[in-house]
Amino acid sequence: MAGHTTDGAARSLAAATRCVALGRPEPGPGAPVNPPITLSSTFLHDGAREAEFAYVREDTPAWRPFEEALGGLEGGRALAFGSGMAAAAAAISLVPVGGVVVAPRSAYMGVLSLLRDGAAAGLYTVREVDPTDTAAVVAALPGADLVWLESPSNPLLDVADLPALLTASREQGVTSVVDNTFSTPLLSRPLELGADIVMHSATKYLAGHSDVLLGALVTASPGENAGVREGAHDGAGLHERLAHHRHLHGAAPGALETWLALRGLRTLAVRFERACANAADLAGRLQGHPAVERVRYPGQGAMLAIEVRGGAAAAESVCATTTLWAHATSLGGVESLIERRRRYDVVPDSLVRLSVGIEDVDDLWADLEAALDRLASLGASDAPGGLPAPDERT
Numbered sequence: 543m544a545g546h547t548t549d550g551a552a553r554s555l556a557a558a559t560r561c562v563a564l565g566r567p568e569p570g571p572g573a574p575v576n577p578p579i580t581l582s583s584t585f586l587h588d589g590a591r592e593a594e595f596a597y598v599r600e601d602t603p604a605w606r607p608f609e610e611a612l613g614g615l616e617g618g619r620a621l622a623f624g625s626g627m628a629a630a631a632a633a634i635s636l637v638p639v640g641g642v643v644v645a646p647r648s649a650y651m652g653v654l655s656l657l658r659d660g661a662a663a664g665l666y667t668v669r670e671v672d673p674t675d676t677a678a679v680v681a682a683l684p685g686a687d688l689v690w691l692e693s694p695s696n697p698l699l700d701v702a703d704l705p706a707l708l709t710a711s712r713e714q715g716v717t718s719v720v721d722n723t724f725s726t727p728l729l730s731r732p733l734e735l736g737a738d739i740v741m742h743s744a745t746k747y748l749a750g751h752s753d754v755l756l757g758a759l760v761t762a763s764p765g766e767n768a769g770v771r772e773g774a775h776d777g778a779g780l781h782e783r784l785a786h787h788r789h790l791h792g793a794a795p796g797a798l799e800t801w802l803a804l805r806g807l808r809t810l811a812v813r814f815e816r817a818c819a820n821a822a823d824l825a826g827r828l829q830g831h832p833a834v835e836r837v838r839y840p841g842q843g844a845m846l847a848i849e850v851r852g853g854a855a856a857a858e859s860v861c862a863t864t865t866l867w868a869h870a871t872s873l874g875g876v877e878s879l880i881e882r883r884r885r886y887d888v889v890p891d892s893l894v895r896l897s898v899g900i901e902d903v904d905d906l907w908a909d910l911e912a913a914l915d916r917l918a919s920l921g922a923s924d925a926p927g928g929l930p931a932p933d934e935r936t
């Protein structure tokens with residue numbers, strides 16, 4: 543590992559320190575503190591030897607600092623991808639034709655759509671399970687090639703028993719992927735629990751400022767994850783296959799994006815700590831509000847979901863009424879975002895997802911409370927009058 547901290551030293555550092563210290567250039571008099579943004583699509587040959595870098599789609603020094611930092615945080619080796627979905631597609635490409643995937647029916651919509659498309663095209667079979675029903679997930683594992691896990695899930699905030707499910711996946715020789723976007727390595731390090739691959743939409747908390755599209759996969763370091771079944775848990779082998787996929791499918795990230803994501807990662811610990819504290823506070827306040835039917839808060843993290851009284855129209859009206867909470871999709875940025883997640887079947891019509899940012903919590907509450915009070919005053923029990931009909935197209 544380049545920079546001020548060696549691999550061995552990094553292991554003893556706290557996560558907050560790793561966020562700041564990893565992925566720095568080699569130290570020396572006059573050396574820059576931050577890595578350069580390497581904007582080069584091609585690299586000079588090195589005579590008879592094979593050079594470390596040749597062409598940017600395969601590998602570039604531009605990705606390395608971010609990959610070193612994220613790998614150090616998750617406890618494995620990271621590969622950056624052009625988006626979270628590019629990373630997910632690479633992981634799913636490990637499934638052989640005719641294979642079997644176990645996936646939560648409440649998984650992130652994009653991942654679920656991709657899996658269903660693959661199944662519809664006859665590539666593999668998907669066993670969709672309730673991720674909160676541990677016994678049901680375990681029962682679906684025998685004979686599977688890949689198990690997809692996401693905890694807490696987007697947007698239902700379902701919590702899966704990762705230690706139990708990852709142990710069972712190992713026993714069954716099933717390669718496991720954990721989408722760790724909501725938890726970040728600060729709250730959960732699935733590789734330590736036996737996961738084979740950790741997936742991130744770095745677009746969210748890791749980059750953290752709603753200005754970057756980026757994904758990542760992290761596999762266990764070589765030698766740390768020797769497997770039961772040939773290949774299924776071989777960290778080094780998985781890394782090679784995923785890097786090969788990135789290269790040939792052109793799933794490469796941009797140099798500027800990886801640089802910005804590393805810049806964002808520097809403040810991850812302080813941003814996330816504040817956002818989590820805000821979310822815990824707001825979860826308590828929301829619980830007591832008469833317009834709120836149910837609060838979904840898994841007890842940690844910075845994502846909340848509420849089900850409001852009055853159905854879809856009421857939920858839309860709350861999103862349209864807040865001013866500090868921006869009415870937009872996505873999550874994990876410094877600014878608080880609010881959105882009704884209306885696009886897929888397992889999500890209740892009245893569910894409003896809240897990505898809690900790092901603003902002052904009293905300001906956040908005042909804005910949210912005003913929108914909810916307005917709803918309560920409209921008597922939003924059934925189909926509230928005067929509220930706009932929700933747009934069901936998307």
Ligand SMILES: *Cc1c(COP(=O)(O)O)cnc(C)c1O
Binds near residue numbers: 625653724757
């Ligand atoms: C956003 C998101 C993704 C997809 O990532 P992109 O960077 O948008 O491609 C995957 N999983 C979860 C949980 C997400 O929130």
